Amino acid sequence: MKKIIFLIVLNAIHFLSFSQQNVTIEGVIIDVNKTTLPYASISILSKNIGTVSNDDGAFFLELKESNLSDTLTVSTIGFTSFKIKVQDYLNLNEKVIVMEEEPVLLDEIVLTLPVNIVKEALKKLKETAYKKPHQLNILYRRFSNENNSSRFLVEHYIKILDTGPTASTFGMVEITQARKSNDYRFVKKKQEFHAVEMIAKQNPLRKGIILKSFDWEIIDYSSYDGEDVIIIEGKEKENHSKWIRLYIGYDTRSIYKLEKSDLKAVYIYKKNMEGKTVLSYHNREYVFWENVSPYMKTLLKLEQDKIKLSYRHEAVVLGIEYTTKKIKVRHNLSKGKDIGDYNIEYQPDFWKNLNLPPDSKFYKTSSEQLESLYGIPLKAQFELAK
Known part of the structure:
Protein backbone atom coordinates (compact mmCIF):
# COMPACT_ATOMS: atom_id res chain seq x y z
CA MET A 1 0.00 0.00 0.00
CA GLU A 100 -0.95 41.97 -44.49
CA GLU A 101 -1.79 45.62 -44.98
CA GLU A 102 -5.35 46.38 -44.01
CA PRO A 103 -7.34 48.27 -46.67
CA VAL A 104 -8.61 51.66 -45.58
CA LEU A 105 -12.29 52.08 -46.41
CA LEU A 106 -12.55 55.78 -45.58
CA ASP A 107 -13.19 58.21 -48.38
CA GLU A 108 -10.31 60.59 -48.94
CA ILE A 109 -12.53 63.48 -47.87
CA VAL A 110 -13.60 63.47 -44.24
CA LEU A 111 -16.23 66.14 -43.67
CA THR A 112 -15.55 66.51 -39.93
CA LEU A 113 -12.94 69.16 -39.17
CA PRO A 114 -9.62 67.65 -37.94
CA VAL A 115 -9.70 69.73 -34.76
CA ASN A 116 -13.15 68.37 -33.94
CA ILE A 117 -11.98 64.77 -34.40
CA VAL A 118 -9.12 65.42 -31.96
CA LYS A 119 -11.53 67.13 -29.56
CA GLU A 120 -13.89 64.14 -29.64
CA ALA A 121 -11.01 61.67 -29.14
CA LEU A 122 -9.73 63.55 -26.09
CA LYS A 123 -13.23 63.84 -24.66
CA LYS A 124 -13.84 60.09 -25.11
CA LEU A 125 -10.58 58.99 -23.49
CA LYS A 126 -12.49 58.10 -20.32
CA GLU A 127 -14.51 55.63 -22.42
CA THR A 128 -11.93 54.33 -24.88
CA ALA A 129 -8.93 53.96 -22.53
CA TYR A 130 -8.77 51.56 -19.60
CA LYS A 131 -8.95 53.83 -16.55
CA LYS A 132 -9.58 51.44 -13.67
CA PRO A 133 -6.56 50.83 -11.43
CA HIS A 134 -4.24 48.33 -13.11
CA GLN A 135 -0.63 47.26 -12.74
CA LEU A 136 1.82 47.76 -15.61
CA ASN A 137 4.89 45.51 -15.53
CA ILE A 138 7.51 47.43 -17.46
CA LEU A 139 11.04 46.86 -18.68
CA TYR A 140 12.63 50.31 -18.54
CA ARG A 141 15.97 51.09 -20.19
CA ARG A 142 18.15 54.17 -20.35
CA PHE A 143 21.30 54.38 -22.44
CA SER A 144 23.52 57.37 -21.57
CA ASN A 145 25.57 58.43 -24.58
CA GLU A 146 28.51 60.80 -25.12
CA ASN A 147 29.34 61.92 -28.65
CA ASN A 148 26.91 59.27 -29.98
CA SER A 149 28.66 56.43 -28.14
CA SER A 150 27.07 54.50 -25.26
CA ARG A 151 28.87 54.79 -21.93
CA PHE A 152 26.27 53.75 -19.34
CA LEU A 153 23.23 51.44 -19.36
CA VAL A 154 20.57 51.05 -16.67
CA GLU A 155 17.69 48.54 -16.89
CA HIS A 156 14.90 48.32 -14.34
CA TYR A 157 11.93 45.98 -14.05
CA ILE A 158 9.19 48.19 -12.66
CA LYS A 159 5.64 47.73 -11.39
CA ILE A 160 3.39 50.76 -11.86
CA LEU A 161 -0.08 51.43 -10.52
CA ASP A 162 -1.89 53.33 -13.26
CA THR A 163 -5.37 54.51 -14.14
CA GLY A 164 -4.73 55.22 -17.81
CA PRO A 165 -3.97 58.38 -19.82
CA THR A 166 -6.76 60.38 -18.21
CA ALA A 167 -4.71 60.59 -14.97
CA SER A 168 -2.14 63.38 -14.81
CA THR A 169 0.56 61.11 -13.31
CA PHE A 170 1.22 57.50 -12.38
CA GLY A 171 0.15 56.22 -9.00
CA MET A 172 2.70 54.19 -7.07
CA VAL A 173 5.91 53.02 -8.75
CA GLU A 174 8.08 50.14 -7.53
CA ILE A 175 11.47 49.07 -8.87
CA THR A 176 11.62 45.31 -8.26
CA GLN A 177 14.73 44.30 -10.22
CA ALA A 178 17.71 46.14 -11.67
CA ARG A 179 20.94 45.74 -13.55
CA LYS A 180 23.43 48.25 -14.91
CA SER A 181 26.74 48.45 -16.71
CA ASN A 182 29.85 50.14 -15.41
CA ASP A 183 29.54 53.90 -15.61
CA TYR A 184 32.09 54.98 -18.22
CA ARG A 185 30.81 58.53 -18.63
CA PHE A 186 33.21 61.46 -18.51
CA VAL A 187 30.36 63.87 -17.78
CA LYS A 188 28.18 62.26 -15.13
CA LYS A 189 25.07 64.36 -15.68
CA LYS A 190 22.24 63.16 -13.47
CA GLN A 191 18.49 63.59 -13.59
CA GLU A 192 16.82 64.69 -10.36
CA PHE A 193 14.10 62.05 -10.70
CA HIS A 194 13.53 58.52 -11.92
CA ALA A 195 13.11 58.70 -15.68
CA VAL A 196 10.10 56.33 -15.70
CA GLU A 197 7.97 59.13 -14.20
CA MET A 198 8.42 61.15 -17.39
CA ILE A 199 6.36 58.60 -19.36
CA ALA A 200 3.33 60.08 -17.64
CA LYS A 201 4.45 63.65 -16.98
CA GLN A 202 5.47 64.33 -20.58
CA ASN A 203 2.50 62.59 -22.20
CA PRO A 204 0.33 65.24 -23.93
CA LEU A 205 -2.79 63.14 -23.26
CA ARG A 206 -2.17 63.44 -19.52
CA LYS A 207 -0.92 67.02 -19.53
CA GLY A 208 -3.79 68.22 -21.67
CA ILE A 209 -3.62 69.52 -25.24
CA ILE A 210 -4.64 73.13 -25.84
CA LEU A 211 -6.34 72.61 -29.19
CA LYS A 212 -6.40 76.27 -30.25
CA SER A 213 -2.61 76.47 -29.95
CA PHE A 214 -2.20 74.14 -32.94
CA ASP A 215 -3.02 74.11 -36.64
CA TRP A 216 -4.62 70.70 -37.25
CA GLU A 217 -4.73 68.73 -40.50
CA ILE A 218 -5.34 65.18 -41.66
CA ILE A 219 -2.06 63.91 -43.09
CA ASP A 220 -2.84 60.26 -43.81
CA TYR A 221 -5.12 57.27 -43.22
CA SER A 222 -4.34 53.87 -41.78
CA SER A 223 -6.07 51.10 -39.80
CA TYR A 224 -5.87 49.16 -36.57
CA ASP A 225 -7.57 45.89 -35.67
CA GLY A 226 -10.30 46.26 -38.28
CA GLU A 227 -10.97 49.95 -37.72
CA ASP A 228 -10.05 52.81 -40.05
CA VAL A 229 -7.59 55.22 -38.48
CA ILE A 230 -7.18 58.92 -39.23
CA ILE A 231 -3.69 60.34 -38.72
CA ILE A 232 -3.96 63.96 -37.62
CA GLU A 233 -1.05 66.31 -37.07
CA GLY A 234 -1.13 69.48 -35.03
CA LYS A 235 1.62 72.06 -35.54
CA GLU A 236 2.13 74.78 -32.95
CA LYS A 237 0.93 78.07 -34.39
CA GLU A 238 3.90 79.98 -33.05
CA ASN A 239 6.47 77.36 -34.05
CA HIS A 240 5.59 74.86 -36.79
CA SER A 241 8.72 72.81 -36.07
CA LYS A 242 6.92 71.55 -32.94
CA TRP A 243 4.09 69.13 -33.57
CA ILE A 244 1.90 66.35 -32.18
CA ARG A 245 0.63 63.45 -34.29
CA LEU A 246 -2.37 61.34 -33.25
CA TYR A 247 -3.60 58.05 -34.73
CA ILE A 248 -7.34 58.09 -34.05
CA GLY A 249 -9.89 55.36 -34.74
CA TYR A 250 -12.61 56.74 -37.01
CA ASP A 251 -15.51 54.79 -35.44
CA THR A 252 -14.50 54.65 -31.77
CA ARG A 253 -12.29 57.77 -31.56
CA SER A 254 -9.74 55.61 -29.70
CA ILE A 255 -6.18 56.91 -29.73
CA TYR A 256 -3.86 54.08 -30.78
CA LYS A 257 -0.60 55.97 -31.17
CA LEU A 258 0.89 59.35 -30.32
CA GLU A 259 4.07 60.91 -31.63
CA LYS A 260 5.55 64.30 -30.85
CA SER A 261 8.53 66.29 -32.05
CA ASP A 262 9.66 67.04 -28.51
CA LEU A 263 12.20 64.32 -27.58
CA LYS A 264 11.05 62.38 -30.68
CA ALA A 265 8.70 60.59 -28.30
CA VAL A 266 6.43 57.70 -29.29
CA TYR A 267 3.53 56.21 -27.29
CA ILE A 268 1.85 53.06 -28.60
CA TYR A 269 -1.42 51.69 -27.19
CA LYS A 270 -3.15 48.37 -27.77
CA LYS A 271 -6.62 47.00 -27.06
CA ASN A 272 -7.19 44.66 -24.14
CA MET A 273 -9.91 42.01 -23.82
CA GLU A 274 -12.50 44.70 -23.11
CA GLY A 275 -11.53 46.67 -26.20
CA LYS A 276 -10.04 49.44 -24.05
CA THR A 277 -6.63 50.88 -24.90
CA VAL A 278 -3.63 50.35 -22.60
CA LEU A 279 0.00 51.40 -22.93
CA SER A 280 2.13 48.94 -24.88
CA TYR A 281 5.39 50.74 -25.72
CA HIS A 282 7.18 54.07 -25.36
CA ASN A 283 10.51 55.58 -26.37
CA ARG A 284 12.11 59.01 -26.38
CA GLU A 285 15.55 60.63 -26.60
CA TYR A 286 16.80 63.66 -24.69
CA VAL A 287 19.76 65.38 -26.40
CA PHE A 288 21.70 68.18 -24.73
CA TRP A 289 25.16 69.79 -24.52
CA GLU A 290 27.42 70.35 -21.53
CA ASN A 291 30.51 72.52 -21.11
CA VAL A 292 33.82 70.71 -20.56
CA SER A 293 37.15 71.81 -19.11
CA PRO A 294 40.19 72.47 -21.35
CA TYR A 295 41.70 69.23 -20.06
CA MET A 296 38.59 67.25 -20.95
CA LYS A 297 38.45 68.93 -24.35
CA THR A 298 42.00 67.79 -25.09
CA LEU A 299 41.44 64.32 -23.64
CA LEU A 300 38.34 63.71 -25.75
CA LYS A 301 39.77 65.48 -28.81
CA LEU A 302 36.80 67.85 -29.04
CA GLU A 303 36.72 70.75 -31.46
CA GLN A 304 34.59 72.89 -29.15
CA ASP A 305 34.15 73.54 -25.43
CA LYS A 306 31.00 71.43 -25.24
CA ILE A 307 30.20 67.75 -25.45
CA LYS A 308 27.05 66.23 -26.93
CA LEU A 309 25.15 64.05 -24.45
CA SER A 310 21.94 62.09 -24.79
CA TYR A 311 19.63 59.79 -22.87
CA ARG A 312 17.78 57.19 -24.94
CA HIS A 313 14.78 55.86 -23.02
CA GLU A 314 12.70 52.79 -23.82
CA ALA A 315 9.75 51.24 -21.95
CA VAL A 316 8.28 47.86 -22.92
CA VAL A 317 5.07 46.72 -21.20
CA LEU A 318 5.61 42.99 -20.55
CA GLY A 319 2.40 42.34 -18.66
CA ILE A 320 -0.70 43.93 -17.14
CA GLU A 321 -2.58 42.91 -14.01
CA TYR A 322 -6.24 43.95 -13.83
CA THR A 323 -7.42 41.91 -10.81
CA THR A 324 -7.54 44.22 -7.80
CA LYS A 325 -6.51 41.55 -5.31
CA LYS A 326 -3.44 40.67 -7.36
CA ILE A 327 -2.21 44.25 -7.79
CA LYS A 328 0.74 44.73 -5.47
CA VAL A 329 2.83 47.87 -5.89
CA ARG A 330 4.88 49.38 -3.06
CA HIS A 331 6.24 52.81 -3.93
CA ASN A 332 10.01 52.94 -3.53
CA LEU A 333 11.15 55.85 -5.69
CA SER A 334 13.24 58.52 -3.98
CA LYS A 335 12.98 62.22 -4.77
CA GLY A 336 16.05 63.76 -6.36
CA LYS A 337 17.51 60.36 -7.23
CA ASP A 338 18.76 59.54 -10.73
CA ILE A 339 17.88 56.17 -12.28
CA GLY A 340 21.54 55.16 -12.08
CA ASP A 341 21.74 55.82 -8.34
CA TYR A 342 19.50 52.92 -7.27
CA ASN A 343 21.65 50.12 -5.89
CA ILE A 344 19.47 47.05 -6.18
CA GLU A 345 21.16 43.66 -6.13
CA TYR A 346 21.47 42.08 -9.55
CA GLN A 347 19.58 38.77 -9.81
CA PRO A 348 20.78 37.00 -13.00
CA ASP A 349 18.16 34.22 -12.77
CA PHE A 350 15.36 36.78 -12.88
CA TRP A 351 16.68 38.43 -16.04
CA LYS A 352 17.35 35.04 -17.63
CA ASN A 353 13.69 34.04 -17.24
CA LEU A 354 12.17 37.42 -18.13
CA ASN A 355 10.30 37.86 -21.43
CA LEU A 356 12.87 40.31 -22.74
CA PRO A 357 12.58 41.38 -26.38
CA PRO A 358 15.47 40.02 -28.48
CA ASP A 359 18.45 42.35 -28.65
CA SER A 360 17.92 44.84 -31.47
CA LYS A 361 20.73 46.15 -33.68
CA PHE A 362 20.77 49.33 -31.61
CA TYR A 363 20.99 47.38 -28.34
CA LYS A 364 23.74 45.12 -29.70
CA THR A 365 25.74 48.08 -31.02
CA SER A 366 25.39 49.98 -27.76
CA SER A 367 26.33 46.90 -25.73
CA GLU A 368 29.39 46.30 -27.88
CA GLN A 369 30.45 49.90 -27.32
CA LEU A 370 30.18 49.40 -23.56
CA GLU A 371 32.13 46.13 -23.73
CA SER A 372 34.88 47.50 -25.97
CA LEU A 373 35.82 50.37 -23.62
CA TYR A 374 37.82 48.11 -21.32
CA GLY A 375 37.14 44.65 -22.73
CA ILE A 376 34.66 43.67 -20.01
CA PRO A 377 31.60 41.62 -21.11
CA LEU A 378 28.27 43.22 -20.28
CA LYS A 379 27.19 40.29 -18.09
CA ALA A 380 30.32 40.74 -16.02
CA GLN A 381 29.56 44.44 -15.71
CA PHE A 382 26.09 43.62 -14.40
CA GLU A 383 27.73 41.45 -11.72
CA LEU A 384 30.32 44.06 -10.76
CA ALA A 385 28.43 47.34 -11.01
CA LYS A 386 27.33 48.90 -7.74
Missing part, protein backbone atom coordinates in the same frame (compact mmCIF):
# COMPACT_ATOMS: atom_id res chain seq x y z
CA LYS A 2 2.83 2.40 0.88
CA LYS A 3 4.51 1.66 -2.44
CA ILE A 4 1.26 2.39 -4.30
CA ILE A 5 0.78 5.70 -2.48
CA PHE A 6 4.41 6.61 -3.15
CA LEU A 7 4.01 5.88 -6.87
CA ILE A 8 0.81 7.94 -7.06
CA VAL A 9 2.49 10.90 -5.36
CA LEU A 10 5.56 10.52 -7.58
CA ASN A 11 3.43 10.46 -10.71
CA ALA A 12 1.48 13.49 -9.51
CA ILE A 13 4.69 15.44 -8.92
CA HIS A 14 5.99 14.39 -12.33
CA PHE A 15 2.72 15.43 -13.96
CA LEU A 16 2.74 18.84 -12.26
CA SER A 17 6.35 19.54 -13.17
CA PHE A 18 5.73 18.43 -16.75
CA SER A 19 2.59 20.58 -17.06
CA GLN A 20 4.52 23.62 -15.93
CA GLN A 21 7.39 23.33 -18.39
CA ASN A 22 8.24 26.49 -20.28
CA VAL A 23 7.41 26.96 -23.93
CA THR A 24 9.46 29.46 -25.91
CA ILE A 25 7.78 31.52 -28.61
CA GLU A 26 10.08 33.58 -30.79
CA GLY A 27 10.21 34.86 -34.33
CA VAL A 28 10.15 37.86 -36.62
CA ILE A 29 7.27 40.01 -37.81
CA ILE A 30 7.41 41.30 -41.39
CA ASP A 31 5.12 42.65 -44.09
CA VAL A 32 4.57 41.12 -47.54
CA ASN A 33 7.62 43.03 -48.81
CA LYS A 34 9.75 41.37 -46.12
CA THR A 35 10.19 44.66 -44.27
CA THR A 36 10.44 44.08 -40.52
CA LEU A 37 7.78 45.66 -38.32
CA PRO A 38 8.99 47.20 -35.04
CA TYR A 39 6.91 47.68 -31.86
CA ALA A 40 4.12 45.31 -32.91
CA SER A 41 2.09 43.93 -30.00
CA ILE A 42 2.27 40.16 -29.43
CA SER A 43 -0.25 39.03 -26.83
CA ILE A 44 -2.40 36.33 -25.35
CA LEU A 45 -5.21 38.73 -24.53
CA SER A 46 -7.19 36.27 -22.43
CA LYS A 47 -4.22 35.84 -20.05
CA ASN A 48 -2.88 39.44 -20.13
CA ILE A 49 0.47 38.10 -21.33
CA GLY A 50 2.44 39.91 -23.98
CA THR A 51 5.44 41.73 -25.33
CA VAL A 52 6.37 43.88 -28.34
CA SER A 53 8.70 43.30 -31.26
CA ASN A 54 12.02 45.14 -31.11
CA ASP A 55 13.48 47.65 -33.59
CA ASP A 56 14.15 44.78 -35.99
CA GLY A 57 10.72 43.15 -35.74
CA ALA A 58 11.96 40.25 -33.59
CA PHE A 59 10.11 39.05 -30.50
CA PHE A 60 10.46 36.53 -27.67
CA LEU A 61 7.81 35.20 -25.30
CA GLU A 62 8.21 32.59 -22.58
CA LEU A 63 4.96 30.69 -21.94
CA LYS A 64 3.74 27.56 -20.13
CA GLU A 65 2.46 24.36 -21.69
CA SER A 66 -0.97 25.36 -20.41
CA ASN A 67 -0.86 28.16 -23.00
CA LEU A 68 -0.57 25.83 -26.00
CA SER A 69 -4.30 26.07 -26.76
CA ASP A 70 -4.37 29.87 -26.29
CA THR A 71 -4.52 32.28 -29.20
CA LEU A 72 -1.55 34.48 -30.00
CA THR A 73 -2.63 37.89 -31.36
CA VAL A 74 -0.28 40.19 -33.26
CA SER A 75 -1.44 43.74 -33.96
CA THR A 76 0.12 46.93 -35.26
CA ILE A 77 -1.00 50.12 -36.97
CA GLY A 78 -1.77 49.68 -40.67
CA PHE A 79 -2.07 45.89 -40.75
CA THR A 80 -4.76 43.27 -40.27
CA SER A 81 -4.42 41.65 -36.85
CA PHE A 82 -2.87 38.18 -37.07
CA LYS A 83 -4.17 35.36 -34.86
CA ILE A 84 -2.82 31.85 -34.41
CA LYS A 85 -2.97 29.13 -31.76
CA VAL A 86 0.28 28.84 -29.81
CA GLN A 87 0.61 25.15 -30.71
CA ASP A 88 0.02 25.90 -34.40
CA TYR A 89 2.72 28.57 -34.30
CA LEU A 90 5.18 26.14 -32.74
CA ASN A 91 4.43 23.70 -35.57
CA LEU A 92 5.47 26.22 -38.23
CA ASN A 93 8.71 25.35 -40.00
CA GLU A 94 9.66 29.01 -40.33
CA LYS A 95 8.89 31.24 -37.33
CA VAL A 96 7.98 34.30 -39.37
CA ILE A 97 4.68 36.15 -39.12
CA VAL A 98 3.72 37.97 -42.32
CA MET A 99 1.33 40.84 -41.70
